[in-house]
Amino acid sequence: MPGRPALHEVVTWGDPAFGGDASLRSRLRSVEDIKATSCAFAAVLEDSSVAAWGHPNGGSNILALRRSRLRVQLIEATSGAFAALLEDGSVLAWGDPDQGGDCRAVRKKLVNVRELRANSGAFAALRRDGCVVAWGDHFTGGDPSHVMDELRGVKQILAGRYSFGALLADGRRIVWPSPSLAADRAELEIQSIKRSRGDSFAPMVPDARPLG
Secondary structure, eight states: OOOOOOOBOOOOOSOGGGTTOOTTGGGTTSEEEEEEOSSEEEEEETTSOEEEEEOGGGTTOOHHHHHHOOOEEEEEEOSSEEEEEETTSOEEEEEOGGGTTOOGGGGGGOOSEEEEEEOSSEEEEEETTSOEEEEEOGGGTSOOGGGGGGOOSEEEEEEOSSOEEEEETTSOEEEESOTTOHHHHHHHSSSSEEEEETTEEEEOOTTOOOOO
């Protein structure tokens, strides 16, 4: 069993309406992970609960998550919403509906999820059966219907800034919504990625080949 992540204390500053408020500081001393939208923050705490703060429209309202009473495995964030992978393999989302904060349309499909990824406006979840479920902004991959027939036997999903990529069991790679975005092609053409700085990525696989 891997060890638990190191715990950290979080200090906030800036505009209180967008997350600079330190009113939650007493709770932010045993933080395992933290994600941000454009105007809110969400942190996974040592007890697998989540603390969120900032603007309500950007994801600070976690009432639905509190009602679930399930432990949170991880969280991801778009520009305006958060999504949490829960201990039972289901997913909850909150925040701006246009940026992935409403997953009710695909809720019944979000079962046995093992991976969760986010780009600037959409989320993608990989289930244990190798199927992919996505929601959020259609222009950034929230609607994979045009490639759904190909998204079978998926081993891994990756997120660029505006698109998603899937590595299939047969070695093929599928990109949606558009494989023509040069910046995202560079991010998604590798099986393993390492964030180097800002929005760029450095490949960890020496024989990575371009998509398509």
